[in-house]
Amino acid sequence: MKKAAGVIHKSQQEIMNSWEEAVNAEIEESPISSKLALRNQLPHVLEDVAKIMNRYDDFEQVKKNENYEEIINNSIAHGRHRASTPKYTVKRILQEYIIFHRTLTHFLQKHDAYTTEVGILLKYTLETAMLSSAASFTDSLQEMRNKLVGTLAHDVRNPMMAAYLATEMMNHEDGEEKLKKLQKLSLRSLKKSLDLMEGLLDAMSVKAGEGITLDFTETNLMQDVEWVYSEASEIYSNEIQLNTSSHEIHGVFDGTAVRRILENLVSNAVKHGRRNSPVTINVKDSTEKVRINVHNLGNPIPLDKQEGIFRFLNTSKQEKSGRLKSWGMGLTLIKTVAEAHGGNVELESNKAEGTTFTIILDKNKNRPGKIRSRLNFSEN
Structure with a gap:
Protein backbone atom coordinates (compact mmCIF):
# COMPACT_ATOMS: atom_id res chain seq x y z
CA MET A 1 0.00 0.00 0.00
CA SER A 140 -25.48 21.87 10.34
CA LEU A 141 -28.78 22.48 8.55
CA GLN A 142 -30.76 21.45 11.62
CA GLU A 143 -28.62 23.70 13.84
CA MET A 144 -29.22 26.54 11.40
CA ARG A 145 -32.99 26.03 11.45
CA ASN A 146 -33.04 25.79 15.24
CA LYS A 147 -31.05 28.99 15.65
CA LEU A 148 -33.12 30.90 13.12
CA VAL A 149 -36.40 29.75 14.64
CA GLY A 150 -35.15 30.45 18.16
CA THR A 151 -34.01 33.95 17.28
CA LEU A 152 -37.19 34.81 15.39
CA ALA A 153 -39.38 33.38 18.16
CA HIS A 154 -37.54 35.53 20.70
CA ASP A 155 -38.07 38.61 18.53
CA VAL A 156 -41.78 37.84 18.17
CA ARG A 157 -42.22 37.63 21.94
CA ASN A 158 -41.22 41.27 22.60
CA PRO A 159 -43.86 43.05 20.47
CA MET A 160 -46.53 40.57 21.57
CA MET A 161 -45.73 41.38 25.19
CA ALA A 162 -45.83 45.11 24.41
CA ALA A 163 -49.26 44.72 22.77
CA TYR A 164 -50.51 42.71 25.78
CA LEU A 165 -49.29 45.30 28.28
CA ALA A 166 -50.77 48.18 26.28
CA THR A 167 -54.14 46.42 26.14
CA GLU A 168 -54.03 45.61 29.85
CA MET A 169 -53.28 49.26 30.71
CA MET A 170 -56.32 50.58 28.80
CA ASN A 171 -58.76 52.24 31.15
CA HIS A 172 -61.58 54.51 29.98
CA GLU A 173 -61.13 56.67 33.07
CA ASP A 174 -57.67 57.75 31.85
CA GLY A 175 -59.12 59.81 29.05
CA GLU A 176 -59.37 59.58 25.27
CA GLU A 177 -55.82 60.83 24.53
CA LYS A 178 -54.13 58.12 26.58
CA LEU A 179 -56.46 55.44 25.21
CA LYS A 180 -55.59 56.40 21.65
CA LYS A 181 -51.88 56.30 22.45
CA LEU A 182 -52.15 52.82 24.01
CA GLN A 183 -54.33 51.61 21.13
CA LYS A 184 -51.77 52.86 18.61
CA LEU A 185 -48.96 51.13 20.51
CA SER A 186 -50.94 47.88 20.70
CA LEU A 187 -51.80 47.85 16.98
CA ARG A 188 -48.24 48.71 16.01
CA SER A 189 -46.86 45.89 18.13
CA LEU A 190 -49.38 43.38 16.79
CA LYS A 191 -48.56 44.31 13.19
CA LYS A 192 -44.88 43.85 13.96
CA SER A 193 -45.62 40.44 15.51
CA LEU A 194 -47.47 39.33 12.37
CA ASP A 195 -44.56 40.42 10.16
CA LEU A 196 -42.13 38.47 12.32
CA MET A 197 -44.40 35.42 12.49
CA GLU A 198 -44.26 35.12 8.71
CA GLY A 199 -40.47 35.02 8.95
CA LEU A 200 -40.67 32.43 11.72
CA LEU A 201 -42.76 30.08 9.59
CA ASP A 202 -40.47 30.71 6.62
CA ALA A 203 -37.36 29.78 8.64
CA MET A 204 -38.66 26.25 9.16
CA SER A 205 -38.22 25.50 5.45
CA VAL A 206 -34.63 26.75 5.19
CA LYS A 207 -32.39 24.73 2.86
CA ALA A 208 -28.63 24.63 2.38
CA GLY A 209 -27.01 28.06 2.14
CA GLU A 210 -30.26 29.91 2.84
CA GLY A 211 -31.25 32.39 5.49
CA ILE A 212 -34.40 34.40 6.04
CA THR A 213 -36.63 35.66 3.23
CA LEU A 214 -36.47 39.43 2.66
CA ASP A 215 -39.27 41.45 1.07
CA PHE A 216 -37.87 44.50 -0.74
CA THR A 217 -40.05 47.54 -1.52
CA GLU A 218 -39.46 51.13 -2.55
CA THR A 219 -39.70 52.98 0.74
CA ASN A 220 -38.50 55.85 2.90
CA LEU A 221 -36.08 54.09 5.26
CA MET A 222 -36.17 56.91 7.81
CA GLN A 223 -39.71 55.91 8.75
CA ASP A 224 -38.34 52.59 10.01
CA VAL A 225 -35.35 54.20 11.74
CA GLU A 226 -37.60 56.72 13.50
CA TRP A 227 -39.94 53.89 14.51
CA VAL A 228 -37.06 52.10 16.26
CA TYR A 229 -35.92 55.34 17.88
CA SER A 230 -39.41 56.17 19.16
CA GLU A 231 -40.05 52.67 20.52
CA ALA A 232 -36.60 52.39 22.15
CA SER A 233 -37.09 55.79 23.82
CA GLU A 234 -40.28 54.48 25.43
CA ILE A 235 -38.84 51.12 26.50
CA TYR A 236 -35.34 51.82 27.86
CA SER A 237 -34.23 53.95 30.78
CA ASN A 238 -31.08 54.93 28.86
CA GLU A 239 -31.35 58.10 26.79
CA ILE A 240 -31.70 57.19 23.11
CA GLN A 241 -30.36 59.80 20.69
CA LEU A 242 -31.02 60.02 16.94
CA ASN A 243 -28.75 62.09 14.72
CA THR A 244 -29.59 62.37 11.03
CA SER A 245 -29.01 64.82 8.22
CA SER A 246 -32.25 63.86 6.46
CA HIS A 247 -35.72 62.66 7.38
CA GLU A 248 -36.23 61.02 4.00
CA ILE A 249 -33.95 58.32 2.58
CA HIS A 250 -35.59 56.66 -0.39
CA GLY A 251 -34.46 53.37 -1.89
CA VAL A 252 -35.32 49.70 -2.18
CA PHE A 253 -35.17 48.15 1.31
CA ASP A 254 -36.80 45.51 3.46
CA GLY A 255 -38.04 47.92 6.11
CA THR A 256 -39.12 45.20 8.53
CA ALA A 257 -35.68 43.55 8.40
CA VAL A 258 -33.90 46.87 8.91
CA ARG A 259 -36.10 47.62 11.92
CA ARG A 260 -35.25 44.22 13.38
CA ILE A 261 -31.51 44.61 13.03
CA LEU A 262 -31.60 48.14 14.48
CA GLU A 263 -33.67 46.88 17.40
CA ASN A 264 -31.06 44.17 17.98
CA LEU A 265 -28.22 46.68 17.93
CA VAL A 266 -29.98 49.12 20.26
CA SER A 267 -30.95 46.29 22.62
CA ASN A 268 -27.34 45.03 22.72
CA ALA A 269 -26.04 48.57 23.22
CA VAL A 270 -28.27 48.99 26.27
CA LYS A 271 -27.51 45.50 27.58
CA HIS A 272 -23.73 45.67 27.21
CA GLY A 273 -23.18 49.41 27.50
CA ARG A 274 -22.49 51.55 30.51
CA ARG A 275 -25.53 51.82 32.73
CA ASN A 276 -27.63 54.94 32.12
CA SER A 277 -25.26 56.22 29.43
CA PRO A 278 -26.74 57.42 26.12
CA VAL A 279 -27.17 55.08 23.15
CA THR A 280 -26.78 56.98 19.89
CA ILE A 281 -28.20 56.15 16.47
CA ASN A 282 -26.43 58.04 13.66
CA VAL A 283 -27.72 58.02 10.07
CA LYS A 284 -25.64 59.31 7.15
CA ASP A 285 -27.10 59.37 3.65
CA SER A 286 -25.14 59.44 0.39
CA THR A 287 -25.95 59.02 -3.30
CA GLU A 288 -25.75 55.22 -3.41
CA LYS A 289 -25.49 54.07 0.19
CA VAL A 290 -26.78 54.80 3.67
CA ARG A 291 -24.71 54.27 6.83
CA ILE A 292 -26.47 53.65 10.13
CA ASN A 293 -24.44 53.20 13.28
CA VAL A 294 -25.35 52.47 16.88
CA HIS A 295 -22.90 53.59 19.57
CA ASN A 296 -22.61 52.93 23.28
CA LEU A 297 -20.02 53.50 25.97
CA GLY A 298 -18.80 50.71 28.25
CA ASN A 299 -16.52 47.70 28.24
CA PRO A 300 -15.24 47.00 24.70
CA ILE A 301 -15.40 43.74 22.78
CA PRO A 302 -11.87 42.23 22.80
CA LEU A 303 -10.07 42.76 19.50
CA ASP A 304 -9.33 39.04 19.01
CA LYS A 305 -13.04 38.22 19.38
CA GLN A 306 -14.48 40.87 17.06
CA GLU A 307 -14.33 38.82 13.87
CA GLY A 308 -15.87 35.73 15.46
CA ILE A 309 -18.84 37.64 16.84
CA PHE A 310 -20.57 37.56 13.42
CA ARG A 311 -20.06 33.84 12.76
CA PHE A 312 -23.06 31.57 12.45
CA LEU A 313 -22.23 27.91 13.07
CA ASN A 314 -19.05 28.47 15.01
CA THR A 315 -17.35 25.43 16.49
CA SER A 316 -14.89 27.32 18.66
CA LYS A 317 -15.51 26.57 22.33
CA GLN A 318 -13.85 29.83 23.24
CA GLU A 319 -16.28 31.82 21.17
CA LYS A 320 -19.29 29.91 22.46
CA SER A 321 -18.70 30.93 26.04
CA GLY A 322 -18.87 34.03 28.17
CA ARG A 323 -19.69 37.52 27.03
CA LEU A 324 -19.32 36.78 23.33
CA LYS A 325 -22.10 34.20 23.46
CA SER A 326 -24.42 36.67 25.15
CA TRP A 327 -24.53 38.83 22.03
CA GLY A 328 -26.65 36.05 20.56
CA MET A 329 -27.37 35.09 16.99
CA GLY A 330 -28.83 38.52 16.28
CA LEU A 331 -25.48 39.78 15.00
CA THR A 332 -25.34 37.01 12.41
CA LEU A 333 -28.75 38.07 11.11
CA ILE A 334 -27.61 41.70 11.09
CA LYS A 335 -24.71 40.73 8.84
CA THR A 336 -27.04 38.62 6.69
CA VAL A 337 -29.53 41.46 6.20
CA ALA A 338 -26.79 44.00 5.45
CA GLU A 339 -25.19 41.74 2.84
CA ALA A 340 -28.59 41.07 1.24
CA HIS A 341 -28.86 44.84 0.80
CA GLY A 342 -25.49 44.85 -0.98
CA GLY A 343 -23.71 46.17 2.09
CA ASN A 344 -21.87 44.98 5.16
CA VAL A 345 -21.38 45.52 8.90
CA GLU A 346 -18.41 47.22 10.54
CA LEU A 347 -17.40 47.07 14.18
CA GLU A 348 -15.18 49.43 16.17
CA SER A 349 -14.75 48.79 19.86
CA ASN A 350 -12.19 50.10 22.31
CA LYS A 351 -12.08 51.29 25.91
CA ALA A 352 -11.65 54.97 25.12
CA GLU A 353 -14.42 55.42 22.53
CA GLY A 354 -16.85 52.60 23.32
CA THR A 355 -18.51 50.29 20.79
CA THR A 356 -19.96 51.24 17.41
CA PHE A 357 -21.71 48.88 15.00
CA THR A 358 -22.18 50.38 11.53
CA ILE A 359 -24.61 48.98 8.96
CA ILE A 360 -23.93 49.97 5.36
CA LEU A 361 -26.83 49.45 2.92
CA ASP A 362 -26.90 49.91 -0.85
CA LYS A 363 -30.04 51.93 -1.61
CA ASN A 364 -30.71 50.47 -5.06
CA LYS A 365 -28.97 47.09 -5.17
CA ASN A 366 -32.22 45.12 -5.25
CA ARG A 367 -35.45 45.26 -7.17
CA PRO A 368 -38.79 45.14 -5.32
CA GLY A 369 -39.80 41.58 -4.44
CA LYS A 370 -38.87 38.68 -2.18
CA ILE A 371 -35.44 37.00 -2.07
CA ARG A 372 -33.81 34.38 0.13
CA SER A 373 -30.77 35.72 1.94
CA ARG A 374 -27.48 33.84 2.22
CA LEU A 375 -25.99 32.66 5.51
CA ASN A 376 -22.21 32.52 5.86
CA PHE A 377 -20.95 29.71 8.06
CA SER A 378 -17.67 29.75 9.90
CA GLU A 379 -15.19 27.12 8.76
CA ASN A 380 -12.79 25.79 11.36
Whole structure:
Protein backbone atom coordinates (compact mmCIF):
# COMPACT_ATOMS: atom_id res chain seq x y z
CA MET A 1 0.00 0.00 0.00
CA LYS A 2 2.99 2.29 0.38
CA LYS A 3 3.31 2.41 -3.42
CA ALA A 4 -0.27 3.66 -3.71
CA ALA A 5 0.39 6.24 -0.99
CA GLY A 6 3.42 7.49 -2.91
CA VAL A 7 1.46 7.79 -6.15
CA ILE A 8 -1.29 9.78 -4.42
CA HIS A 9 1.22 12.02 -2.66
CA LYS A 10 3.01 12.89 -5.91
CA SER A 11 -0.11 13.35 -8.02
CA GLN A 12 -2.62 15.17 -5.79
CA GLN A 13 -3.17 18.02 -8.21
CA GLU A 14 -3.76 15.70 -11.16
CA ILE A 15 -6.21 13.57 -9.14
CA MET A 16 -8.17 16.60 -7.97
CA ASN A 17 -8.31 17.97 -11.53
CA SER A 18 -9.77 14.68 -12.78
CA TRP A 19 -12.27 14.58 -9.94
CA GLU A 20 -13.36 18.16 -10.55
CA GLU A 21 -13.93 17.52 -14.26
CA ALA A 22 -16.03 14.45 -13.44
CA VAL A 23 -18.11 16.32 -10.84
CA ASN A 24 -18.87 19.16 -13.25
CA ALA A 25 -19.82 16.65 -15.95
CA GLU A 26 -21.91 14.27 -13.83
CA ILE A 27 -23.58 16.41 -11.18
CA GLU A 28 -26.19 18.39 -13.07
CA GLU A 29 -26.01 22.14 -12.57
CA SER A 30 -23.21 21.92 -10.03
CA PRO A 31 -23.92 24.92 -7.79
CA ILE A 32 -20.31 25.81 -7.05
CA SER A 33 -18.36 27.63 -9.74
CA SER A 34 -15.20 28.45 -7.78
CA LYS A 35 -12.52 25.77 -8.02
CA LEU A 36 -11.36 26.50 -4.47
CA ALA A 37 -14.91 26.30 -3.08
CA LEU A 38 -15.66 23.07 -4.96
CA ARG A 39 -12.57 21.31 -3.70
CA ASN A 40 -12.94 22.64 -0.17
CA GLN A 41 -11.63 19.97 2.24
CA LEU A 42 -11.30 17.10 -0.26
CA PRO A 43 -7.57 17.67 -0.95
CA HIS A 44 -7.05 17.18 2.79
CA VAL A 45 -9.16 14.01 2.69
CA LEU A 46 -6.91 12.78 -0.14
CA GLU A 47 -3.85 13.49 2.00
CA ASP A 48 -5.45 11.55 4.86
CA VAL A 49 -6.04 8.55 2.60
CA ALA A 50 -2.36 8.57 1.56
CA LYS A 51 -1.22 8.77 5.19
CA ILE A 52 -3.44 5.85 6.20
CA MET A 53 -2.18 3.76 3.27
CA ASN A 54 1.39 4.52 4.22
CA ARG A 55 0.73 3.33 7.76
CA TYR A 56 -0.71 -0.12 6.98
CA ASP A 57 1.10 -3.02 5.36
CA ASP A 58 -1.59 -5.63 4.98
CA PHE A 59 -5.33 -6.31 5.04
CA GLU A 60 -5.40 -7.72 8.59
CA GLN A 61 -4.18 -4.40 9.98
CA VAL A 62 -6.85 -2.59 8.00
CA LYS A 63 -9.66 -4.83 9.34
CA LYS A 64 -8.70 -4.07 12.93
CA ASN A 65 -9.01 -0.31 12.42
CA GLU A 66 -12.27 0.61 10.75
CA ASN A 67 -12.40 4.10 12.26
CA TYR A 68 -9.91 6.51 10.76
CA GLU A 69 -9.65 9.62 12.89
CA GLU A 70 -7.48 11.48 10.36
CA ILE A 71 -10.23 11.58 7.81
CA ILE A 72 -13.17 12.41 10.08
CA ASN A 73 -12.38 16.06 10.89
CA ASN A 74 -11.85 17.06 7.26
CA SER A 75 -14.99 15.18 6.21
CA ILE A 76 -17.02 16.99 8.88
CA ALA A 77 -15.64 20.34 7.65
CA HIS A 78 -16.57 19.37 4.09
CA GLY A 79 -20.17 18.67 5.13
CA ARG A 80 -20.45 21.95 7.03
CA HIS A 81 -19.17 23.85 4.02
CA ARG A 82 -21.73 22.20 1.74
CA ALA A 83 -24.51 23.15 4.18
CA SER A 84 -23.65 26.80 3.48
CA THR A 85 -23.75 26.25 -0.29
CA PRO A 86 -27.06 27.00 -2.04
CA LYS A 87 -28.98 24.08 -3.58
CA TYR A 88 -26.76 21.41 -2.05
CA THR A 89 -28.25 18.17 -0.70
CA VAL A 90 -27.03 15.00 0.97
CA LYS A 91 -27.41 13.27 -2.42
CA ARG A 92 -24.92 15.69 -3.99
CA ILE A 93 -22.40 15.07 -1.22
CA LEU A 94 -22.65 11.30 -1.65
CA GLN A 95 -22.28 11.74 -5.42
CA GLU A 96 -19.10 13.73 -4.86
CA TYR A 97 -17.58 10.93 -2.78
CA ILE A 98 -18.66 8.23 -5.20
CA ILE A 99 -16.95 10.11 -8.02
CA PHE A 100 -13.96 10.72 -5.75
CA HIS A 101 -13.71 6.98 -5.04
CA ARG A 102 -14.01 6.06 -8.70
CA THR A 103 -11.49 8.70 -9.83
CA LEU A 104 -8.94 7.57 -7.26
CA THR A 105 -9.43 3.89 -8.14
CA HIS A 106 -8.95 4.52 -11.87
CA PHE A 107 -5.89 6.65 -11.23
CA LEU A 108 -4.21 4.01 -9.06
CA GLN A 109 -5.03 1.29 -11.61
CA LYS A 110 -3.52 3.43 -14.36
CA HIS A 111 -0.28 3.70 -12.38
CA ASP A 112 -0.21 0.01 -11.44
CA ALA A 113 -0.66 0.83 -7.75
CA TYR A 114 -4.08 -0.72 -7.13
CA THR A 115 -4.31 -3.97 -5.14
CA THR A 116 -7.07 -5.78 -3.26
CA GLU A 117 -5.80 -4.35 0.03
CA VAL A 118 -5.70 -0.84 -1.44
CA GLY A 119 -9.28 -1.26 -2.68
CA ILE A 120 -10.51 -2.42 0.73
CA LEU A 121 -8.76 0.47 2.46
CA LEU A 122 -10.30 2.95 0.02
CA LYS A 123 -13.73 1.45 0.71
CA TYR A 124 -13.34 1.70 4.48
CA THR A 125 -11.87 5.21 4.57
CA LEU A 126 -14.20 6.78 2.02
CA GLU A 127 -17.28 5.19 3.58
CA THR A 128 -16.19 6.81 6.84
CA ALA A 129 -15.75 10.11 5.00
CA MET A 130 -19.17 9.86 3.35
CA LEU A 131 -20.95 9.14 6.61
CA SER A 132 -19.11 11.95 8.42
CA SER A 133 -19.81 14.53 5.71
CA ALA A 134 -23.47 13.56 5.31
CA ALA A 135 -24.07 13.64 9.07
CA SER A 136 -22.27 16.99 9.39
CA PHE A 137 -24.31 18.46 6.52
CA THR A 138 -27.59 17.35 8.10
CA ASP A 139 -26.60 18.46 11.61
CA SER A 140 -25.48 21.87 10.34
CA LEU A 141 -28.78 22.48 8.55
CA GLN A 142 -30.76 21.45 11.62
CA GLU A 143 -28.62 23.70 13.84
CA MET A 144 -29.22 26.54 11.40
CA ARG A 145 -32.99 26.03 11.45
CA ASN A 146 -33.04 25.79 15.24
CA LYS A 147 -31.05 28.99 15.65
CA LEU A 148 -33.12 30.90 13.12
CA VAL A 149 -36.40 29.75 14.64
CA GLY A 150 -35.15 30.45 18.16
CA THR A 151 -34.01 33.95 17.28
CA LEU A 152 -37.19 34.81 15.39
CA ALA A 153 -39.38 33.38 18.16
CA HIS A 154 -37.54 35.53 20.70
CA ASP A 155 -38.07 38.61 18.53
CA VAL A 156 -41.78 37.84 18.17
CA ARG A 157 -42.22 37.63 21.94
CA ASN A 158 -41.22 41.27 22.60
CA PRO A 159 -43.86 43.05 20.47
CA MET A 160 -46.53 40.57 21.57
CA MET A 161 -45.73 41.38 25.19
CA ALA A 162 -45.83 45.11 24.41
CA ALA A 163 -49.26 44.72 22.77
CA TYR A 164 -50.51 42.71 25.78
CA LEU A 165 -49.29 45.30 28.28
CA ALA A 166 -50.77 48.18 26.28
CA THR A 167 -54.14 46.42 26.14
CA GLU A 168 -54.03 45.61 29.85
CA MET A 169 -53.28 49.26 30.71
CA MET A 170 -56.32 50.58 28.80
CA ASN A 171 -58.76 52.24 31.15
CA HIS A 172 -61.58 54.51 29.98
CA GLU A 173 -61.13 56.67 33.07
CA ASP A 174 -57.67 57.75 31.85
CA GLY A 175 -59.12 59.81 29.05
CA GLU A 176 -59.37 59.58 25.27
CA GLU A 177 -55.82 60.83 24.53
CA LYS A 178 -54.13 58.12 26.58
CA LEU A 179 -56.46 55.44 25.21
CA LYS A 180 -55.59 56.40 21.65
CA LYS A 181 -51.88 56.30 22.45
CA LEU A 182 -52.15 52.82 24.01
CA GLN A 183 -54.33 51.61 21.13
CA LYS A 184 -51.77 52.86 18.61
CA LEU A 185 -48.96 51.13 20.51
CA SER A 186 -50.94 47.88 20.70
CA LEU A 187 -51.80 47.85 16.98
CA ARG A 188 -48.24 48.71 16.01
CA SER A 189 -46.86 45.89 18.13
CA LEU A 190 -49.38 43.38 16.79
CA LYS A 191 -48.56 44.31 13.19
CA LYS A 192 -44.88 43.85 13.96
CA SER A 193 -45.62 40.44 15.51
CA LEU A 194 -47.47 39.33 12.37
CA ASP A 195 -44.56 40.42 10.16
CA LEU A 196 -42.13 38.47 12.32
CA MET A 197 -44.40 35.42 12.49
CA GLU A 198 -44.26 35.12 8.71
CA GLY A 199 -40.47 35.02 8.95
CA LEU A 200 -40.67 32.43 11.72
CA LEU A 201 -42.76 30.08 9.59
CA ASP A 202 -40.47 30.71 6.62
CA ALA A 203 -37.36 29.78 8.64
CA MET A 204 -38.66 26.25 9.16
CA SER A 205 -38.22 25.50 5.45
CA VAL A 206 -34.63 26.75 5.19
CA LYS A 207 -32.39 24.73 2.86
CA ALA A 208 -28.63 24.63 2.38
CA GLY A 209 -27.01 28.06 2.14
CA GLU A 210 -30.26 29.91 2.84
CA GLY A 211 -31.25 32.39 5.49
CA ILE A 212 -34.40 34.40 6.04
CA THR A 213 -36.63 35.66 3.23
CA LEU A 214 -36.47 39.43 2.66
CA ASP A 215 -39.27 41.45 1.07
CA PHE A 216 -37.87 44.50 -0.74
CA THR A 217 -40.05 47.54 -1.52
CA GLU A 218 -39.46 51.13 -2.55
CA THR A 219 -39.70 52.98 0.74
CA ASN A 220 -38.50 55.85 2.90
CA LEU A 221 -36.08 54.09 5.26
CA MET A 222 -36.17 56.91 7.81
CA GLN A 223 -39.71 55.91 8.75
CA ASP A 224 -38.34 52.59 10.01
CA VAL A 225 -35.35 54.20 11.74
CA GLU A 226 -37.60 56.72 13.50
CA TRP A 227 -39.94 53.89 14.51
CA VAL A 228 -37.06 52.10 16.26
CA TYR A 229 -35.92 55.34 17.88
CA SER A 230 -39.41 56.17 19.16
CA GLU A 231 -40.05 52.67 20.52
CA ALA A 232 -36.60 52.39 22.15
CA SER A 233 -37.09 55.79 23.82
CA GLU A 234 -40.28 54.48 25.43
CA ILE A 235 -38.84 51.12 26.50
CA TYR A 236 -35.34 51.82 27.86
CA SER A 237 -34.23 53.95 30.78
CA ASN A 238 -31.08 54.93 28.86
CA GLU A 239 -31.35 58.10 26.79
CA ILE A 240 -31.70 57.19 23.11
CA GLN A 241 -30.36 59.80 20.69
CA LEU A 242 -31.02 60.02 16.94
CA ASN A 243 -28.75 62.09 14.72
CA THR A 244 -29.59 62.37 11.03
CA SER A 245 -29.01 64.82 8.22
CA SER A 246 -32.25 63.86 6.46
CA HIS A 247 -35.72 62.66 7.38
CA GLU A 248 -36.23 61.02 4.00
CA ILE A 249 -33.95 58.32 2.58
CA HIS A 250 -35.59 56.66 -0.39
CA GLY A 251 -34.46 53.37 -1.89
CA VAL A 252 -35.32 49.70 -2.18
CA PHE A 253 -35.17 48.15 1.31
CA ASP A 254 -36.80 45.51 3.46
CA GLY A 255 -38.04 47.92 6.11
CA THR A 256 -39.12 45.20 8.53
CA ALA A 257 -35.68 43.55 8.40
CA VAL A 258 -33.90 46.87 8.91
CA ARG A 259 -36.10 47.62 11.92
CA ARG A 260 -35.25 44.22 13.38
CA ILE A 261 -31.51 44.61 13.03
CA LEU A 262 -31.60 48.14 14.48
CA GLU A 263 -33.67 46.88 17.40
CA ASN A 264 -31.06 44.17 17.98
CA LEU A 265 -28.22 46.68 17.93
CA VAL A 266 -29.98 49.12 20.26
CA SER A 267 -30.95 46.29 22.62
CA ASN A 268 -27.34 45.03 22.72
CA ALA A 269 -26.04 48.57 23.22
CA VAL A 270 -28.27 48.99 26.27
CA LYS A 271 -27.51 45.50 27.58
CA HIS A 272 -23.73 45.67 27.21
CA GLY A 273 -23.18 49.41 27.50
CA ARG A 274 -22.49 51.55 30.51
CA ARG A 275 -25.53 51.82 32.73
CA ASN A 276 -27.63 54.94 32.12
CA SER A 277 -25.26 56.22 29.43
CA PRO A 278 -26.74 57.42 26.12
CA VAL A 279 -27.17 55.08 23.15
CA THR A 280 -26.78 56.98 19.89
CA ILE A 281 -28.20 56.15 16.47
CA ASN A 282 -26.43 58.04 13.66
CA VAL A 283 -27.72 58.02 10.07
CA LYS A 284 -25.64 59.31 7.15
CA ASP A 285 -27.10 59.37 3.65
CA SER A 286 -25.14 59.44 0.39
CA THR A 287 -25.95 59.02 -3.30
CA GLU A 288 -25.75 55.22 -3.41
CA LYS A 289 -25.49 54.07 0.19
CA VAL A 290 -26.78 54.80 3.67
CA ARG A 291 -24.71 54.27 6.83
CA ILE A 292 -26.47 53.65 10.13
CA ASN A 293 -24.44 53.20 13.28
CA VAL A 294 -25.35 52.47 16.88
CA HIS A 295 -22.90 53.59 19.57
CA ASN A 296 -22.61 52.93 23.28
CA LEU A 297 -20.02 53.50 25.97
CA GLY A 298 -18.80 50.71 28.25
CA ASN A 299 -16.52 47.70 28.24
CA PRO A 300 -15.24 47.00 24.70
CA ILE A 301 -15.40 43.74 22.78
CA PRO A 302 -11.87 42.23 22.80
CA LEU A 303 -10.07 42.76 19.50
CA ASP A 304 -9.33 39.04 19.01
CA LYS A 305 -13.04 38.22 19.38
CA GLN A 306 -14.48 40.87 17.06
CA GLU A 307 -14.33 38.82 13.87
CA GLY A 308 -15.87 35.73 15.46
CA ILE A 309 -18.84 37.64 16.84
CA PHE A 310 -20.57 37.56 13.42
CA ARG A 311 -20.06 33.84 12.76
CA PHE A 312 -23.06 31.57 12.45
CA LEU A 313 -22.23 27.91 13.07
CA ASN A 314 -19.05 28.47 15.01
CA THR A 315 -17.35 25.43 16.49
CA SER A 316 -14.89 27.32 18.66
CA LYS A 317 -15.51 26.57 22.33
CA GLN A 318 -13.85 29.83 23.24
CA GLU A 319 -16.28 31.82 21.17
CA LYS A 320 -19.29 29.91 22.46
CA SER A 321 -18.70 30.93 26.04
CA GLY A 322 -18.87 34.03 28.17
CA ARG A 323 -19.69 37.52 27.03
CA LEU A 324 -19.32 36.78 23.33
CA LYS A 325 -22.10 34.20 23.46
CA SER A 326 -24.42 36.67 25.15
CA TRP A 327 -24.53 38.83 22.03
CA GLY A 328 -26.65 36.05 20.56
CA MET A 329 -27.37 35.09 16.99
CA GLY A 330 -28.83 38.52 16.28
CA LEU A 331 -25.48 39.78 15.00
CA THR A 332 -25.34 37.01 12.41
CA LEU A 333 -28.75 38.07 11.11
CA ILE A 334 -27.61 41.70 11.09
CA LYS A 335 -24.71 40.73 8.84
CA THR A 336 -27.04 38.62 6.69
CA VAL A 337 -29.53 41.46 6.20
CA ALA A 338 -26.79 44.00 5.45
CA GLU A 339 -25.19 41.74 2.84
CA ALA A 340 -28.59 41.07 1.24
CA HIS A 341 -28.86 44.84 0.80
CA GLY A 342 -25.49 44.85 -0.98
CA GLY A 343 -23.71 46.17 2.09
CA ASN A 344 -21.87 44.98 5.16
CA VAL A 345 -21.38 45.52 8.90
CA GLU A 346 -18.41 47.22 10.54
CA LEU A 347 -17.40 47.07 14.18
CA GLU A 348 -15.18 49.43 16.17
CA SER A 349 -14.75 48.79 19.86
CA ASN A 350 -12.19 50.10 22.31
CA LYS A 351 -12.08 51.29 25.91
CA ALA A 352 -11.65 54.97 25.12
CA GLU A 353 -14.42 55.42 22.53
CA GLY A 354 -16.85 52.60 23.32
CA THR A 355 -18.51 50.29 20.79
CA THR A 356 -19.96 51.24 17.41
CA PHE A 357 -21.71 48.88 15.00
CA THR A 358 -22.18 50.38 11.53
CA ILE A 359 -24.61 48.98 8.96
CA ILE A 360 -23.93 49.97 5.36
CA LEU A 361 -26.83 49.45 2.92
CA ASP A 362 -26.90 49.91 -0.85
CA LYS A 363 -30.04 51.93 -1.61
CA ASN A 364 -30.71 50.47 -5.06
CA LYS A 365 -28.97 47.09 -5.17
CA ASN A 366 -32.22 45.12 -5.25
CA ARG A 367 -35.45 45.26 -7.17
CA PRO A 368 -38.79 45.14 -5.32
CA GLY A 369 -39.80 41.58 -4.44
CA LYS A 370 -38.87 38.68 -2.18
CA ILE A 371 -35.44 37.00 -2.07
CA ARG A 372 -33.81 34.38 0.13
CA SER A 373 -30.77 35.72 1.94
CA ARG A 374 -27.48 33.84 2.22
CA LEU A 375 -25.99 32.66 5.51
CA ASN A 376 -22.21 32.52 5.86
CA PHE A 377 -20.95 29.71 8.06
CA SER A 378 -17.67 29.75 9.90
CA GLU A 379 -15.19 27.12 8.76
CA ASN A 380 -12.79 25.79 11.36
